[in-house]
Amino acid sequence: MQLSRKHVALGILWGMALLTLAWFGWARLIGPLFEQSVADTIGPGDYRLETTDGGTFTQASLKGGPTAVFFGFTHCPEVCPTTLGDIATWQEELGPDNPLKVYFVTVDPERDSIETLGDYTSWVPGVTGVSGSREEIDKALSAFRVYSRKVPLQDGDYTMDHSANVLLFDRKGRFFEPIGYQEDFTRVIDKLRRLEAS
Incomplete structure (x- = not known):
């Protein structure tokens, strides 16, 4: 039995309606829940590290x-x-009243003491260095979902391979957005201004 054009058209319309409904369900219900669950899992953890300003x-x-x-x-x-x-x-673009706190967390605590980090970060306004035991650093790496791996060099020394994103968090401590390595300056400033306003 051949389907009439009317039946084919109705089938196409129903298919489009179902696709629209599925998209709406994702956009309004499932998508936000997924984003919320991911954002809520980046950062929380039981790590406790030292900072270059004498805090934790x-x-x-x-x-x-x-x-x-x-x-x-x-x-x-x-x-x-x-x-x-x-x-x-x-920091210079955002101005002296910019409230952004910046933490530089080492992935190499064996070589990066608090004193070493203090010297390393001291030239950048508003940046606090963070170090601690290997165990606590590993807890932080896991909490922030950061990749890090020791890479041996030919001379017997080593370097570290690691994630290069800057992770942004809002006033409630919830993950906001990442900034990619060498991301476009205008886009970064837009993100930081939206973060400040959030």
């Missing part, structure tokens, strides 16, 4: 103001000094 870095450190967290190490040849330079430029 815990989950509570993410609250109370817009916050940026970057994982790196002082022997980093390119990504870390470049990112610190970018952060200094962002």
Whole structure:
């Protein structure tokens, strides 16, 4: 039995209606729940680390103001000094009343003492270095979903491979958005202004 054009058209219309309903369900119900669950899982944890200003870095450190967290190490040849330079430029653009707190967390606590980190980060306004035991650093890496791996060098030394994103958190300590390595300056400032207003 051949289907009439009317039946085919009705079938297509029903199919489009179901697709629209599925998209609406995702956009309004499932999608936000997924985003919420991911955002709520980045940052929380039981890590407790030392900071270069004499304090401690815990989950509570993410609250109370817009916050940026970057994982790196002082022997980093390119990504870390470049990112610190970018952060200094962002801070300058945002001005002296900018409330952004920035934490530079080492992925190499064996070489990066608090004193070493203090010297390394001191030239960038508003950046606090963070270090601690290998165990506590590993807890933080897991909490922030940051990749880090020791890479042996031919001379017997080693370097660290690691995630290069700067992670942004809102005043409630909830993950907001990442900033990619060397992301466009205008886009970054837009993100930071939206973060400050959130």
